[in-house]
Amino acid sequence: MTDTRTATAALTTLQTVFGYEQFRAHQQDIVDTVIAGGDALVLMPTGGGKSLCYQVPALVRPGCAVVISPLIALMQDQVDTLRQLGVRASFLNSSLAMEEVVAVERALLSGELDLLYIAPERLIQERSLALLERAHLALFAIDEAHCVSQWGHDFRADYLQLSLLHERFPSVPRIALTATADARTRAEIVQRLDLGQARQFVAGFDRPNICYRISLKQSPRQQLLRFLRDEHPEDAGIVYCLSRNKVEETAAWLCEQGFNALPYHAGLDARLRATHQSRFLREEGLVMVATIAFGMGIDKPDVRFVAHLDMPKTIEAYYQETGRAGRDGQPADAWMVYGLQDVIKLRQMMEGSEGSEEHKRAEQQRLNAMLGLCEITSCRRQALLHYFGDHLPGACGNCDTCLNPVDTWNGTEAAQKALSATYRTGQRFGVNHLVDVLRGNATERVTQLRHDELPTFGVGQDLDGNQWRSVFRQLVARGYLSVDMERHGALRLQEKCRPLLRGEEQLDLRRDQPQKAAKRQTKGALPEDIDVGLWEALRNCRRELAEAQGVPPYIIFNDRTLLEMCDTLPESLADMAHINGVGERKLDKYGADFLNVIRRHLAASTTSA
Structure with a gap:
């Protein structure tokens, strides 16, 4: 467990560097675990604050934190964001010239870095491992940890070798983070990254916004x-x-x-x-x-x-x-x-x-x-x-x-007809041909195959073609039918359909309607009572500052911070310091600019009134 002084240091770092008053749910426990030298597996939804879970410990623990990320194209922006906060951050990837690589390596070895981002393919090279063995390391953060899963949609082969971190650096804590992992993928992450002793933090998957x-x-x-x-x-x-x-x-x-x-x-x-x-x-x-x-x-x-x-x-x-x-x-x-x-x-x-x-x-x-x-x-x-x-x-x-609650209908009889047509045509045909049989369309193919002589020919004239396609689609979705790709999309009956065909089961189907917009509770990102003129003035200020520095606008301040400025109307730098997302470094760099925008806007509004 972390002592009181360490916990205080973590909260102070959160407030002064990152500009947030308190940790969110789970963040405090994760930060405490890593600062104390423990390993952690963190599952947290996108936007839930995963980065802070390793960035705060990186600044509290002595040494440099190494962040393994597969996202070479984004490392520059991640480093720019941290540098805006006054954090000593850099990266090593294939975009750097050799002299730039040497400069970063020298900064690492001389203790001049707080965080170093590195791609997995570079990390596992012996040259990189030898370099890290000479450095004073605070922790390893393995971002996008689901990339280790061979069952997943973002599998990266280089991630399979990251278990070597525990072998080569047994005393350095590791934190693996992801927003996407079911139970099977979580188990695979634990196994492949050798995180059997790590505490697991599952913060939930809900994104209510x-x-x-x-x-x-x-x-x-x-x-x-x-x-x-x-x-x-x-x-x-x-x-x-x-x-x-x-x-x-x-x-x-x-x-x-x-x-x-x-x-x-x-x-x-x-x-x-x-x-x-x-x-x-x-x-x-x-x-x-x-x-x-x-x-x-x-x-x-x-x-x-x-x-x-x-x-x-x-x-x-x-x-x-x-x-x-x-x-x-x-x-x-x-x-x-x-x-x-x-x-x-x-x-x-x-x-x-x-x-x-x-x-x-x-x-x-x-x-x-x-x-x-x-x-x-x-x-x-x-x-x-x-x-x-x-x-x-x-x-x-x-x-x-x-x-917009879905309208349903009793599709039992229609489903039985669809399944029967599939069976009587030999389970060798796709949806369009089956719809022709059910609708009684004597196409050339239907008559050539003598499917116009089947008992199911024409029994489905009460539904149009789109309605029958909806029935077949829902039968596939619910596992009554499967799609046989070896027969170019032919539909095949599954064991599950027996009770339905025997009349032992009822089936409600959704009624497809022409698309209409959902009745939204909220429209757009802005509150209804916001001063739109001030909002746009703050955005213009942000955009000008960002363009001058060649960084994305959200690196200056994100929308939520600007919305809070519109709501609270800070009158001084002391007021501005209490707004979420305004840390000490950003307050010094940008506080006066945004205060001036607010003052000018309020003065103009008073004059016009």
């Missing part, structure tokens, strides 16, 4: 355009697509519609990717259209929406990607459209992968869980948290199924 909204694909581009124009016309956000071509086409189309949009995927030139990422971090109101290659570790706090034009393949991926919205705790949207074709495409990709059969089966189960989340008729947040072993006692009131 994010409104989860999932709709059926009807006209995806128009659905996206309506969402952006109606709700986020000037906001920063991310649009995820499954393929590189779709990323580029969507980004170009959004630009034609008047949005400031950029593409990002692994096929772009590395320098162009870095430029686009830098612009997203530094500019306000920019939309990044990307594959999953973009986003891990993005620190931009004011991302107001994350949109998916294609369904992610796992709930872990969905949670990780949507978690990039609303890191500042202000209202944000996680918006998605999906269809059965997404499932077929993802399953084709899985079947074509080089993974083992066990791995493919696990991926299929995770895809089924993702589809189930899309089709659920109850609170989405409850289902999402339940997947990670978390519990929400009541409906959240901030997802589409809570804001």
Whole structure:
């Protein structure tokens, strides 16, 4: 356990360096554990304050903290953020010239660094390990620790060798951190990083400020355009697509519609990717259209929406990607459209992968869980948290199924007809052919195969084609049917369907409706009673300071800090010091500038009144 003096030092560091009055839930215990020399595994939602859990101990413990991060493109911004606070931080990665590397190494060995960020592939090199053995180390922080999981969506092979930290540096405490890990992934992190003796801190997965909204694909581009124009016309956000071509086409189309949009995927030139990422971090109101290659570790706090034009393949991926919205705790949207074709495409990709059969089966189960989340008729947040072993006692009131309760209907008979048509056609055909049989459409293919002579031909004329597609999609989502990729998307009956076919089970299905906007409890990130003129004046001041230094605006102050300035209207530097996010260094550097903005605005308002 830490003594009183050490605990006081941690709180003083939090207040004077980072500008926060108190630790959040779990942070104090984690910080105490690491300062005392213990190991820790930290599972905390994005925006929950994971970085402080190693940054505060790094400043309290003697020596330099080494932060292992897979995010080379973001290290510069992470270091810039710390330097703004007066923290002696640097990084080692492949972007540095040799003379810069030597300078950083010299600073480390001479005790001139508090934190050193390093990529895992560089860390495991013998030269780097020998360097660290000569340095005085405070701790190791393993960020994005889920990258060690071979079952995960962000697996990095270099992470598998990080158990050597315990072998080579047994007296240096380690803290592994992630926002995305189910029970299986947590167990794998413990095993592969040799954290069997570490205390585990699970702070929960809930992001109550994010409104989860999932709709059926009807006209995806128009659905996206309506969402952006109606709700986020000037906001920063991310649009995820499954393929590189779709990323580029969507980004170009959004630009034609008047949005400031950029593409990002692994096929772009590395320098162009870095430029686009830098612009997203530094500019306000920019939309990044990307594959999953973009986003891990993005620190931009004011991302107001994350949109998916294609369904992610796992709930872990969905949670990780949507978690990039609303890191500042202000209202944000996680918006998605999906269809059965997404499932077929993802399953084709899985079947074509080089993974083992066990791995493919696990991926299929995770895809089924993702589809189930899309089709659920109850609170989405409850289902999402339940997947990670978390519990929400009541409906959240901030997802589409809570804001606009789903209309259901007794689909037992329709499901029986769909399953019967699947069986009688030999379980060799996809949805469109089965819909033709049920609807009594005597197409050339139907008549050639003599499926117009089956008992199920024409028994489903009471539903239109889209309604039947909805029935089949929900039967797949609930495990009554599976998609056979070896037969190009043919549907096959599963054991689960027997009681339903025998009439021993009733089945309620969701009734698909034309998409309409969810009835939001909140609109945008600004409180209704805010002085918009002062808000914009503070943002302009922030933007000018950021441009002068070549850093993202949020590194100066984040939106939450500016909102608190608008609310409290500080009159002096002493008042300003009590605002969250204003530490001693930032108070000295920027306090007078922002006080002047507030004074000028209030004076102008008084004069005009």
